[in-house]
Amino acid sequence: MSTEDKIPHAEADDPAPAAAEGPVTQESAEDVQAADVALDTAGGAHAPSAVPVSSQSGDTGHREATVWQQIVHGNALVSVLAVLVALVLGGILIASTDSNVAKTGSYFFARPSDFLSALWNAMTRSYVALFQGSIFNPRQGFLPFLETMTVATPLICAALGVALAFRAGLFNIGAQGQVIISATLAAYAGFTWHLPFGLHILVVLVMGVLGGAAWGAIVGILKARTGAHEVIVTIMLNYVALFLLDYLLNTPAFRRPGEASPISPRLDETAAYPGIFPDSRLHLGFLVAVALCYGVWWLLNRSTVGFEFRAVGANPAAARTAGVNVPRATIVVMALAGALAGFGGVAQVAGTEKVLTGGVAAQIGFDSITVALLGRSTPWGTFFAGLLFGAFRAGAVQMQIQTGTPIDIVLVVQSLIVLFIAAPPLIRSIFGLNPGKKKKIKAPRRAAVATTTGGAK
Amino acid sequence: MSTATTAPASGAAARTTAGERPPLKVPVSLSVLALVALVFFGLLGPGKTAEMKVSDPGDAIVLPSIAIPGQVGGIVMGVLLLAAAAYSVYLWTQGRRSPRWLPIVFAVVFVFSLLVWIVAGARQPSISLAGLIAGSVxxxxxxxxxxxxxxxxxxxxxxxxxxxxxxxxxxxxxxxxxxxxxxxxxxxxxxxxxxxxxxxxxxxxxxxxxxxxxxxxxxxxxxxxxxxxxxxxxxxxxxxxxxxxxxxxxxxxxxxxxxxxxxxxxxxxxxxxxxxxxxxxxxxxxxxxxxxxxxxxxxxxxxxxxxxxxxxxxxxxxxxxxxxxxxxxxxxxxxxxxxxxxxxxxxxxxxxxxxxxxxxxxxxxxxxxxxxxxxxxxxxxxxxxxxxxxxxxxxSQFMAMLPYLVTVFAVAGLVGRSRPPAASGIPYVKG
The missing domain is CATH 1.10.3470 (ABC transporter involved in vitamin B12 uptake, BtuC)
Structure with a gap:
């Protein structure tokens, strides 16, 4: 550890990194600073101390948290470069299987220009289609972007649940099951009960969210009471939820009358989220997702409960010593995570699909894990990561239709992005960024460590 | 993440060495399972006889197949399971932990009882045990x-x-x-x-x-x-x-x-x-x-x-x-x-x-x-x-669900706070 790290509140002396950062990390830098000061001054009761919290309590040597925080608070430039590198690598992959590239490559030395133009065409064609399917095209204007927002809505909600659990040190792989259960209950309320406009969607929402919360709480209770590993329990419950939905869709209560395949009746019009724009599927659920982002941000950064969650995540032993009821926090976090995934399930079934099928949850639950990781488990980071992945999902359909490139390329690009963002040194070494940059990045990171070790006081 | 699981584990170990009673989890979960087996697989069990074929007709050594009447077999095995659960409860009242072999033996009998119940209740109450086990492997x-x-x-x-x-x-x-x-x-x-x-x-x-x-x-x-x-x-x-x-x-x-x-x-x-x-x-x-x-x-x-x-x-x-x-x-x-x-x-x-x-x-x-x-x-x-x-x-969906539910139950009830290697998940930085 260099002496420079110990300069108190280096980020306050050096505003450069904050200015260089995008809105995502700026939020996190601010909250870290605020929490740091709050810790230092016992919420303003004492004058700020000259020595940072971390030096007072000593370094706990809790390396995992250090690395974790490093991932959570990175650098916006690295993120942009990571996306770029991932897109280029994906492009190379597309080009390598392109028949034109192979053909021109066979006479590369005779006419290299043919090969290069074929390479360029193969790489750009798919991405242009992807862009046109997700953001803008001359024919439809910005209509595709509305579709992106629609696809992103359940992703954002579910990913918020994953992110919240992450911050409390719980690895919630169960978003898939939570989405399935909530979608099932919400759909049931949507097509069985016939209630007036307004009340109906509320009932649907409550059913779905409670279902998700209950499914999540099971994990929390088992973890808190018996110590069962949450990773195993969530994986198993995903399968249970999937088979349960499959069973229910084959019962008279759920199956559409006169239909042989397992599909439910359409949800009532009153049970669906109202649309926002004409000619698009975008619905009110998107605004709910935005509100949830704010809610989770507030919970984590402005509330006592959220502070307890983060303390448990950073160092459960220290949190327990400081008087946090760790089992209760575990249960509440998992229930909240399930509830957030439940909002995702409702958005999917009462907003996008309006009908319950066995594949209603698609890959939302699994994608949401990557979204939360890409968003570095901060609410607004998750929001933008969700939009990005929503764009990939929405655009990939168009891409496959127009160019025949399999949708799976999107998975490759998505995972490469997360991988590169998680390893800033790799990206820096690829682009040969000067080492002076490293020092600037260290400042907010140091502050983050102060927050986590502060819990050990 | 891993610290979250390790820290309570060491705490639990410390408690038992301090002379307190061992956790009630194993006796309770065994008792519940034994009752389920006795009631559902035994008392409410199917009347037909389950046939378990040990060898195929073409094998070099042909053994006769095992026939187990569904209801009687279920009751016998249910009573055995209850006895095992009772032994576990008895040990708990003595302040001792159940031995490691008990849950394993229990699981084997329970699974066999489940198998008999399912086979005897099937349309065609016959199953090739050899095929079942070989296929499982x-x-x-x-x-x-x-x-x-x-x-x-x-x-x-x-x-x-x-x-x-x-x-x-x-x-x-x-x-x-x-x-x-x-x-x-x-x-x-x-x-x-x-x-x-x-x-x-x-x-x-x-x-x-x-x-x-x-x-x-x-x-x-x-x-x-x-x-x-x-x-x-x-x-x-x-x-x-x-x-x-x-x-x-x-x-x-x-x-x-x-x-x-x-x-x-x-x-x-x-x-x-x-x-x-x-x-x-x-x-x-x-x-x-x-x-x-x-x-x-x-x-x-x-x-x-x-x-x-x-x-x-x-x-x-x-x-x-x-x-x-x-x-x-x-x-x-x-x-x-x-x-x-x-x-x-x-x-x-x-x-x-x-x-x-x-x-x-x-x-x-x-x-x-x-x-x-x-x-x-x-x-x-x-x-x-x-x-x-x-x-x-x-x-069939419930049968498909069963392994996952059993895992949840086993992880929560029998395995409990599993202790991973202490440094698992933590990167090592020299110095």
């Missing part, structure tokens, strides 16, 4: 390789969530290489190399770049799924004959021994990969617990600082063990495309990597435990498909 082979990979990685302090990716990568590469070279054995070796490659990415990112290991694992699963899906769509689908007809590994029966009833097909009528599985379990167990290498590996996983002080190169040990683990999982992946069926399809591993992960935790980070847990899951998979054929009164 076949389905368990990839799980065993996957969980061994997990054991090797976690014992050295790296969490391996990427088992699914290693299996899938192995399956794809095996199919591709075996088709191109027209040799399934080269395909098997290529699968190991592919698994090792996935593992090396995990190792580089988690050891060199200190990225959270769970993140790398999850992302690698997505990456491999995307890569294999993309290449499957662009290469294999248009040219199936050229790139996706790998053929199978030959079954090599060992003379005489292969004709033994029940254990013959399991132990002595396997492909190379099947024999490799038994060898791998034995070698990994012996290596980890009886050799100098194993001692170093476990030291690195439990207390890297101490290992480093004594001159073990922590990060090199981690890197090569994780790579070895990947190679083993890659072989497991090859089973899908070279033994089970002879072509690759998208997502052919179908979440088995996660089941392997569960088996590894269920088996308490021990190669033999992981092997037994994998067999249990293999049995559950096989039961599903057989029950689909003989027809049961219970909806």
């Amino acid at each position: 076949t389905l368990a082979v990839p799980l065993v390789f996957g969980s061994l990979s997990g054991v090797l990685c976690e014992r050295v302090g790296v969490v391996n969530i990427a088992i699914e990716g290693q299996l899938l990568g192995g399956a794809f590469t095996a199919a591709l290489v075996a088709t191109v070279t027209r040799n399934a054995y080269i395909g098997l070796i290529a699968a190991a190399a592919a698994g090792a490659t996935v593992s090396m990415v995990l190792a580089v990112f988690s050891i060199k770049y200190l990225v959270n290991q769970i993140i790398v694992g999850v992302v690698l699963n997505v990456l491999v799924s995307g890569l294999t899906g993309f290449l499957f769509g662009t290469i294999m689908v248009p040219n199936k004959a050229l790139f996706n007809t790998p053929g199978r590994l030959d079954i090599i029966p060992i003379p005489l021994l292969a004709d033994l009833p029940i254990i013959g097909p399991i132990l002595f009528r396997q492909s190379v990969a099947g024999y490799l599985m038994y060898i791998a379990v034995a070698v990994v167990w012996f290596g980890l617990f009886k050799t100098k290498w194993g001692l170093r590996v476990r030291a690195v996983g439990e207390h890297p600082q101490a290992a480093d002080t004594l001159g073990v190169n922590v990060n090199a040990t981690r890197f090569w063990n994780v790579t070895l683990g990947g190679a083993i999982a890659g072989i497991g992946g090859a089973i899908f495309t070279l033994v089970t069926i002879d072509s690759f399809t998208q997502e052919i591993s179908g979440g088995r990597g996660f089941i392997a992960l569960a088996a590894l935790i269920f088996g308490r980070w021990n190669p033999i435990g992981a092997f037994l847990a994998s067999l249990l899951f293999g049995f559950a998979y096989n039961l599903q498909s057989i029950l689909g054929i003989i027809g049961t009164p219970v909806p």
Whole structure:
């Protein structure tokens, strides 16, 4: 550890990194600073101390948290470069299987220009289609972007649940099951009960969210009471939820009358989220997702409960010593995570699909894990990561239709992005960024460590 | 993450040594299960007689089949289970823990009782026990390789969530290489190399770049799924004959021994990969617990600082063990495309990597435990498909759910606070 790290509140002396950062990390830098000061001054009761919290309590040597925080608070430039590198690598992959590239490559030395133009065409064609399917095209204007927002809505909600659990040190792989259960209950309320406009969607929402919360709480209770590993329990419950939905869709209560395949009746019009724009599927659920982002941000950064969650995540032993009821926090976090995934399930079934099928949850639950990781488990980071992945999902359909490139390329690009963002040194070494940059990045990171070790006081 | 599980575990251990009563979990869960077995499988059990065929008519040694009346058998086994549960409760009142063998014996009787109940209630109350067990082992082979990979990685302090990716990568590469070279054995070796490659990415990112290991694992699963899906769509689908007809590994029966009833097909009528599985379990167990290498590996996983002080190169040990683990999982992946069926399809591993992960935790980070847990899951998979054929009164979805529910119950009730290697998931920075 260099002496420079110990300069108190280096980020306050050096505003450069904050200015260089995008809105995502700026939020996190601010909250870290605020929490740091709050810790230092016992919420303003004492004058700020000259020595940072971390030096007072000593370094706990809790390396995992250090690395974790490093991932959570990175650098916006690295993120942009990571996306770029991932897109280029994906492009190379597309080009390598392109028949034109192979053909021109066979006479590369005779006419290299043919090969290069074929390479360029193969790489750009798919991405242009992807862009046109997700953001803008001359024919439809910005209509595709509305579709992106629609696809992103359940992703954002579910990913918020994953992110919240992450911050409390719980690895919630169960978003898939939570989405399935909530979608099932919400759909049931949507097509069985016939209630007036307004009340109906509320009932649907409550059913779905409670279902998700209950499914999540099971994990929390088992973890808190018996110590069962949450990773195993969530994986198993995903399968249970999937088979349960499959069973229910084959019962008279759920199956559409006169239909042989397992599909439910359409949800009532009153049970669906109202649309926002004409000619698009975008619905009110998107605004709910935005509100949830704010809610989770507030919970984590402005509330006592959220502070307890983060303390448990950073160092459960220290949190327990400081008087946090760790089992209760575990249960509440998992229930909240399930509830957030439940909002995702409702958005999917009462907003996008309006009908319950066995594949209603698609890959939302699994994608949401990557979204939360890409968003570095901060609410607004998750929001933008969700939009990005929503764009990939929405655009990939168009891409496959127009160019025949399999949708799976999107998975490759998505995972490469997360991988590169998680390893800033790799990206820096690829682009040969000067080492002076490293020092600037260290400042907010140091502050983050102060927050986590502060819990050990 | 791992600290969250380890810290309470040490707390629980401290409590029991302080002279308090052992936890009530095991007696309670055994009692509940025993009552369920007695009431549902026994008292409310089917009246028909379940026939369990021990050997096929064509076998060299033909044994008579076992006939168990559904209701009576269920009651007898239910009473046995209740007795075991009562013994566990008695031990608890004496302030003693239930011995380790009790839950295992209990589980075997319980599963058999369940089997009798299902078979006796089926439309066609007859089942080939030999086929059931042999099929279970076949389905368990990839799980065993996957969980061994997990054991090797976690014992050295790296969490391996990427088992699914290693299996899938192995399956794809095996199919591709075996088709191109027209040799399934080269395909098997290529699968190991592919698994090792996935593992090396995990190792580089988690050891060199200190990225959270769970993140790398999850992302690698997505990456491999995307890569294999993309290449499957662009290469294999248009040219199936050229790139996706790998053929199978030959079954090599060992003379005489292969004709033994029940254990013959399991132990002595396997492909190379099947024999490799038994060898791998034995070698990994012996290596980890009886050799100098194993001692170093476990030291690195439990207390890297101490290992480093004594001159073990922590990060090199981690890197090569994780790579070895990947190679083993890659072989497991090859089973899908070279033994089970002879072509690759998208997502052919179908979440088995996660089941392997569960088996590894269920088996308490021990190669033999992981092997037994994998067999249990293999049995559950096989039961599903057989029950689909003989027809049961219970909806098939609930039968399909059963292994997962049993796992949740077992993890919560019997295994409880499983203790991973102390340094698992924590990167080591020297100094």
